[in-house]
Amino acid sequence: MARNTNVKADHNAPAITQILAQFVVNHPSKGWSDAVDEQAHRTFANWMGCAIGASRHETIESALRAVMVLKPAPQATVLGRSEKVDIANAALLNGISSHTFDFDDTHLKTIIHPAGPVASAVYALGELLGSTGREMIDAMVLGIEVSCRVGNCMYPDHYDRGWHITGTTGMLGSAAACSRLLKLSVEQTQMALGIAASQPVGLREQFGTMTKPFHPGGAAKAGLMSALMAKEGFTASKRALEAPRGLIQVISDKCDWSEITEGLGERWEAALNTYKPFACGIVIHPSIDGCVQLRDQHGVKPEQIEKVLLKVHPLVIELTGKKTPQKGLEGKFSVYHSCAVGFLFGKAGEHEYSDEVVQSAEVIAIRDRVEAVIDENMDEAAADVTVITKDGKTHHVLVEHSIGSLERPMTNDQLKAKFMDQAGAVIGQAAAEEAWTKAMQFGR
Amino acid sequence: MARNTNVKADHNAPAITQILAQFVVNHPSKGWSDAVDEQAHRTFANWMGCAIGASRHETIESALRAVMVLKPAPQATVLGRSEKVDIANAALLNGISSHTFDFDDTHLKTIIHPAGPVASAVYALGELLGSTGREMIDAMVLGIEVSCRVGNCMYPDHYDRGWHITGTTGMLGSAAACSRLLKLSVEQTQMALGIAASQPVGLREQFGTMTKPFHPGGAAKAGLMSALMAKEGFTASKRALEAPRGLIQVISDKCDWSEITEGLGERWEAALNTYKPFACGIVIHPSIDGCVQLRDQHGVKPEQIEKVLLKVHPLVIELTGKKTPQKGLEGKFSVYHSCAVGFLFGKAGEHEYSDEVVQSAEVIAIRDRVEAVIDENMDEAAADVTVITKDGKTHHVLVEHSIGSLERPMTNDQLKAKFMDQAGAVIGQAAAEEAWTKAMQFGR
Numbered sequence: 001m002a003r004n005t006n007v008k009a010d011h012n013a014p015a016i017t018q019i020l021a022q023f024v025v026n027h028p029s030k031g032w033s034d035a036v037d038e039q040a041h042r043t044f045a046n047w048m049g050c051a052i053g054a055s056r057h058e059t060i061e062s063a064l065r066a067v068m069v070l071k072p073a074p075q076a077t078v079l080g081r082s083e084k085v086d087i088a089n090a091a092l093l094n095g096i097s098s099h100t101f102d103f104d105d106t107h108l109k110t111i112i113h114p115a116g117p118v119a120s121a122v123y124a125l126g127e128l129l130g131s132t133g134r135e136m137i138d139a140m141v142l143g144i145e146v147s148c149r150v151g152n153c154m155y156p157d158h159y160d161r162g163w164h165i166t167g168t169t170g171m172l173g174s175a176a177a178c179s180r181l182l183k184l185s186v187e188q189t190q191m192a193l194g195i196a197a198s199q200p201v202g203l204r205e206q207f208g209t210m211t212k213p214f215h216p217g218g219a220a221k222a223g224l225m226s227a228l229m230a231k232e233g234f235t236a237s238k239r240a241l242e243a244p245r246g247l248i249q250v251i252s253d254k255c256d257w258s259e260i261t262e263g264l265g266e267r268w269e270a271a272l273n274t275y276k277p278f279a280c281g282i283v284i285h286p287s288i289d290g291c292v293q294l295r296d297q298h299g300v301k302p303e304q305i306e307k308v309l310l311k312v313h314p315l316v317i318e319l320t321g322k323k324t325p326q327k328g329l330e331g332k333f334s335v336y337h338s339c340a341v342g343f344l345f346g347k348a349g350e351h352e353y354s355d356e357v358v359q360s361a362e363v364i365a366i367r368d369r370v371e372a373v374i375d376e377n378m379d380e381a382a383a384d385v386t387v388i389t390k391d392g393k394t395h396h397v398l399v400e401h402s403i404g405s406l407e408r409p410m411t412n413d414q415l416k417a418k419f420m421d422q423a424g425a426v427i428g429q430a431a432a433e434e435a436w437t438k439a440m441q442f443g444r
Numbered sequence: 445m446a447r448n449t450n451v452k453a454d455h456n457a458p459a460i461t462q463i464l465a466q467f468v469v470n471h472p473s474k475g476w477s478d479a480v481d482e483q484a485h486r487t488f489a490n491w492m493g494c495a496i497g498a499s500r501h502e503t504i505e506s507a508l509r510a511v512m513v514l515k516p517a518p519q520a521t522v523l524g525r526s527e528k529v530d531i532a533n534a535a536l537l538n539g540i541s542s543h544t545f546d547f548d549d550t551h552l553k554t555i556i557h558p559a560g561p562v563a564s565a566v567y568a569l570g571e572l573l574g575s576t577g578r579e580m581i582d583a584m585v586l587g588i589e590v591s592c593r594v595g596n597c598m599y600p601d602h603y604d605r606g607w608h609i610t611g612t613t614g615m616l617g618s619a620a621a622c623s624r625l626l627k628l629s630v631e632q633t634q635m636a637l638g639i640a641a642s643q644p645v646g647l648r649e650q651f652g653t654m655t656k657p658f659h660p661g662g663a664a665k666a667g668l669m670s671a672l673m674a675k676e677g678f679t680a681s682k683r684a685l686e687a688p689r690g691l692i693q694v695i696s697d698k699c700d701w702s703e704i705t706e707g708l709g710e711r712w713e714a715a716l717n718t719y720k721p722f723a724c725g726i727v728i729h730p731s732i733d734g735c736v737q738l739r740d741q742h743g744v745k746p747e748q749i750e751k752v753l754l755k756v757h758p759l760v761i762e763l764t765g766k767k768t769p770q771k772g773l774e775g776k777f778s779v780y781h782s783c784a785v786g787f788l789f790g791k792a793g794e795h796e797y798s799d800e801v802v803q804s805a806e807v808i809a810i811r812d813r814v815e816a817v818i819d820e821n822m823d824e825a826a827a828d829v830t831v832i833t834k835d836g837k838t839h840h841v842l843v844e845h846s847i848g849s850l851e852r853p854m855t856n857d858q859l860k861a862k863f864m865d866q867a868g869a870v871i872g873q874a875a876a877e878e879a880w881t882k883a884m885q886f887g888r
Binding site for chain 1: 502503506507509510513514515516517519530531532572605606607608611638639641642643644645646647648649650652653654655658659662669672673675676677678679680681683684687688689690691693694
């Protein structure tokens, strides 16, 4: 039986594993612009706010109970909670909570949520090592660079195949970042990346279940353990990423190596990170943004609304066309509900997707006045929102890029408001204020 | 941007995840023949001997040091050692040691090493729970059935793509076995399989490094944690294995669902398990066997050898074509070295793959006289070995099935000799004798 094994194999790939290891070990501390460093702090703070915000959710309660069966040593913080666990499981739990509300950061080129796997590992290991804030931010930026560049190399084929790319690149970012924190040699870092390469975590089939946020957590833990093992002499293939039977060729038909090697250490994927202003799929953000603008800038009051008319890209209806959501989670898949809370509250955070809000008569009354029509010419990033008020007047806004996009990034004030909204509800306003300040100052 | 995503998707797969969960939960204790149960005991004992045998190897020393950074609770035994660690890491370490010498069991239809991921998880969790031997053997048989049937469903495409199938099906076997031990419900077991589905562990690129034996260990740990999480209410897709973006369709182009569903609970993959007489990849066993036969039955002496000509299946060269191995471990990926020790010592145990033996002039002298050519018509289980001696004579043997194969299984005496050879060297003959007896009696 002759088998045609891996006929498309590329035997001439550059030494990706080694190149990335050299980069992670040798790149100087804060070897990037102030703008990149500012973005890194925003990434770190946003990650922490999301993790604290979801830290009492049943997803975390459940995972924590399982971890507690192991009687873990109290080495590292579980964000937003009093329990401490060993560093591997702290990385796991903080990675899970950071993605539980689907409210974390997005590297738009790949749909990777970069901070979850990387920052969760860095924060846990850094706590044990007593690393400085600077060391942790450095490690995080380098780790995110590794994840996102490997993502660029494989996207979109890898994602289309069914992998949840956040967790299938994140273990590499985590391994890279932890190697940096542990001050491993190039050879050891190469081994850490190699060990991690055998442990991709994540399938898109899990979307809508607790296992989706498990993916960044699992990746954080796998990468951290890989770095610890490499430090202790554990070996892996030196070409674990790029070999014909290495990770990238096995999990992706597209392997554009130049996405990893070109401009490495010069241009930064971490600088391209974005943050969700609304706790739902990015596709309805322009519509919500339009409603908030009409409320705040045109002075449209909910009780005045006769009708809301949306013109949107076809995907908006395809993905979020639920007209009468019953549960909080369903609200995230309803552009109608999302616009209603935009008008009523001027925001669409996790609270606005609770069962209580989705079922409230006040929200339903507005929701039922929202009509959405497909405009084939509308860009995916845009939305056209018109309100007709009961006195017959018309207000209109065309959102070309939503707040939170690369073109219209959230300001630090807006990011802080999001952080406080999430973390304040769990740990109190004073502690949240302190955490925000610390996260934004980390290592400056 | 319209993308043609997963065009080959099969949307009509049977409910594999649920079917396997029902099987694992509901199949009666020892619901199989005495012959299957005997094979299960052989599997368990062989796993234990391999794990004890490699327990002082640097692979384990290194992994154990990394685990010790976490200050694990002393919950469960690391086989062959005095240290205890938490159950998840005990599963990891025993899984690694069981495969470190590449001397463990093999399900020949898929080249899965079934016990590593499954028995390692069962033994660690069973120790904490105080499970009976019977419960552990039951869990192991059911877990192996899950791993091997999923393997049958995907083999050979999945393996050809570059996955190390032992670790990419093993987390399912481990999750299934641990679910059984924990007495989870069908729904919980379905979730455990689902959580595990997001965590395949293993690339063939790692062959020849410590990360190869990491794969069964990582799979054991992932499956065990998945079961613990499922018990605590963690959720996953109910169709995590069979959905278009579920594990099996994502990691394999071949998806023969009938391999999973047909005769489930009636015929047993565990009954098809085999044990390695030689401490290297199964693919070169027929070649070694041929050399040993020529030595012992034809009386060919090493110093007489002018040339050895092997005709082998293409995979032999692909997987074990190293002509000049430098280190012991590399010797395992050299059909040339392996044949040389077969002629010289009449065996190929772990000692014959030490650095010392691989580098010995005596061995190299024979190794360099071995030539291997691909015979496209040769069965994977067979090898054709011809020796030409210096006096011009020719000796020939065609090995259709190697010793250790299903057709020529090792006897219990041979298995015990292998166990004693491995375990006795580490824990002493008396303790090894006791461990053998216990393992073979477990739950009878």
